[in-house]
């Protein structure tokens with residue numbers, strides 16, 4: 079064998095070994111460490127924590143130290159929280175590549191949950207936006223707990239008086255994602271025609287309503303049992319994916335918002351208008367490459383096609399929460415609540431969400447505490 083082929087083979091072997099070593103390292107889950115001991119006299123609260131990657135059974139419902147507020151912080155006593163696919167991705171540390179930022183082997187941060195609504199019970203000395211007694215909702219790591227502590231300038235806003243705590247708690251991740259997918263990434267305009275694939279789930283139920291509020295003609299995709307619900311949310315037409323494939327229809331869309339990844343990019347392009355847009359919000363599940371295939375293909379295809387296809391990552395921002403609170407207060411947006419679980423049963427809520435059969439949002443009732 080020539081020397082250059084020997085060098086090439088050697089390099090390939092080194093790269094292969096490094097990739098394999100990285101794959102083994104990031105997929106290894108050594109199990110839980112014992113729970114931290116809370117010193118006697120410390121003020122505690124109930125919380126759901128994740129100290130090792132795994133299924134819902136790996137979550138623990140514990141007494142943990144109640145965090146103290148800094149000068150710019152507010153303390154919120156939660157009334158309700160909501161579960162999202164993001165929570166089970168954190169719980170499992172999956173796709174494994176997430177562990178590069180979350181912690182190799184075990185999560186660095188045991189707090190679980192993001193979406194919440196509750197009442198401000200304490201404020202730091204420099205807080206000016208909120209006062210004790212304010213009803214609020216927002217997004218903050220550690221929302222599967224009795225209290226969250228956060229700086230007042232983060233993703234938290236006043237809850238409209240005519241909106242319940244559970245209606246508000248359901249909003250942050252799912253509705254902000256729907257809003258940013260339609261308005262910011264999809265640039266949806268009044269009179270345009272949009273297709274929402276996954277219209278009956280957490281993001282989809284908001285996407286249908288927000289697209290209507292933006293003045294679009296809305297087509298949704300869901301299974302037979304959810305067709306009436308999606309029509310009830312305001313969709314102008316619904317495809318029952320058990321009976322028909324939306325990519326076989328004669329419709330042409332300005333925008334497709336895809337939560338599911340059930341159809342190929344080529345098939346989706348077939349029902350996009352020339353120059354149309356497609357926003358990939360979610361897709362196939364998997365620990366390794368499956369979730370990234372479609373976004374990667376879209377990235378590679380983009381320079382060669384007229385349509386705009388790309389993946390988005392939502393960011394919870396106060397101004398978007400304010401906008402959504404306004405729609406809720408006006409009665410133009412509502413949270414479609416599927417099930418409610420007490421805080422102690424958060425693991426069961428996530429087990430249900432992982433079936434990918436939730437109809438709208440799944441709520442954690444934080445007022446229903448159990449020992």
Ligand SMILES: NC(=O)c1ccc[n+]([C@@H]2O[C@H](COP(=O)([O-])OP(=O)(O)OC[C@H]3O[C@@H](n4cnc5c(N)ncnc54)[C@H](OP(=O)(O)O)[C@@H]3O)[C@@H](O)[C@H]2O)c1
Pocket residue numbers: 162163164251252255275276277278279280281282299300301302303304319337338340358359360361390391392393431434435436437438
């Ligand atoms: N990119 C981001 O920033 C971002 C943010 C939030 C969420 N996400 C992702 O977006 C996806 C959706 O989130 P979600 O909160 O809406 O999840 P979800 O509530 O668990 O969605 C469940 C819904 O998916 C529907 N569904 C399942 N298979 C379907 C299919 N083949 N065709 C059409 N609908 C189908 C189900 O409807 P049926 O029971 O009728 O089948 C169910 O109502 C997830 O993958 C999530 O990780 C991404």
